[in-house]
Amino acid sequence: MTVDKMRFAVLTKAKVAEVHERPLPEMDENQILIKQEACNICTTDYGQWLGLREHQPYPMAGGHEGAGVIVKKGSKVRDDLNIGDRVAVTYGYCGECGPCKSGATSECTQYESGPTEDGYYGNFGFADYCVRDSRVLIKMDKGLSASEASFLEPLATVAKGLRKLRIKPLETVVVIGAGTMGVVNAQAARAYGCRVIITEVMEEKIKAAKSMGFEVINANECDPVEKVKALTNGEGADAVVVAVGITRANEQALDMVKRVEGRILLFAAGYPAPKLEIDSNYIHYKKLELIGTYGADMQDFVISAKLLNERRVDVSKLIQATYPLDKIQEAYGEASKPGSYRVSVLL
Known part of the structure; x- marks a missing residue:
């Protein structure tokens, strides 16, 4: 299939979430094109929306609790990831620096976390399509809803x-x-x-x-x-x-x-x-x-996937509400209410 644009949510300032569009980055041989299905709003996301995390930059194209379906894969992507598979996203890492080689992938010293060429920060979790490195994807059971599979990172x-x-x-x-x-x-x-x-x-x-x-x-x-x-x-x-x-x-x-x-x-x-x-x-x-404790390493993502895929941890009751991408502002408002569980943005 041919996809050349991505629509995504972005925080432009406190209490303002918008939907923007940009060209989809080109894939390389080790990357995968994902049709993203859902991304849950975490405490970090709505904290910045509330204006409580002003140390984080704008425009923030955030979201890191996401899951979707593979629609295209590069020629060197490993064989266990195939078109149609549901996957959830882990953290980016290089695999070559000292911390990565010791297993502490969350402490990678080489992974770039700065702005894109067009000025956006963040992981583009709240996007309808996204290109990801295959190494940061973990296969999830299709029996889970996309919002449940998106709990890979928090778990x-x-x-x-x-x-x-x-x-x-x-x-x-x-x-x-x-x-x-x-x-x-x-x-x-x-x-x-x-x-x-x-x-x-x-x-x-x-x-x-x-x-x-x-x-x-x-x-x-x-x-x-x-x-x-x-x-x-x-x-x-x-x-x-x-x-x-x-x-x-x-x-x-x-x-x-x-x-x-x-x-x-x-x-x-x-x-x-x-x-x-x-x-x-x-x-x-x-x-x-x-x-x-803070963040997670790849070994923790593997454990998390096992707990979710085998239903040893059931997160179904923790999905409080769902919103479409175009209602991202309302979704942030719901997520930031005291006592709320996860609000999931369907993409």
Whole structure:
């Protein structure tokens, strides 16, 4: 087929999302033309739309939680990727630098992330067609909806965090926050064989988490720290995932974790930046681990695809609404409402 243009969403300034058109880049022998089906709006996307991430440049042709169908492939693309396959997108990387060779592809030192020749920043996730390097694509089960397949990237970031957290079957993991990423963390930890407890304050999210079969603590009705201790015979959690970027969540995590050799994963960022007040003696004597995580490496994307394709993680209830590309402004408005789950833009 012949496609020579792409239509895509772009943020031109805070609270303004538009649909632009540009020539489609030419493919090389290692690239693939994708008819993109869906791209979900993540916290980073709507944070910039709200004007909370003004350190990110404009015009931002963002979107990185996307999936689509292969319509054309270069002559040197590997044999397991074929026309008609559904694929989801990972991060770009060179495969040759030191971090890439060590497996830390998210820390690639060579991958270009600057503006295009026509001045756009971003991954062009909210585009009807896009040319991608074949190395950044992973095949997804066609039984998943495109919006579900688009969870490859967020679930991969969870897989990386849990890999760093080193959770083991039968451990008790507390997830603070039942937003989209809190629930994805909880589902993944449960798939790994852990007992999972979620704490939350918003009634709708409490109901949603309970409907997914989780133990949920309503932090409006009790002290979540004391409740966690009561549910663990006074011991506290083996590990805590802080999935909401606020100071109070950081404070609770320090008190919820078990007395010795507990682990805390600081999964969520917050704007303005949350505080974490703790003295080094506390960490020293409790042998406490404070673990940071951000992004995902290729090994995490592979794990994420397995979890989604085999239905070990079910994200179907996390798709709150869908919008066509031409209603991108309304889609951002819906995604930025407090308490929202994922809004998916259908392309």
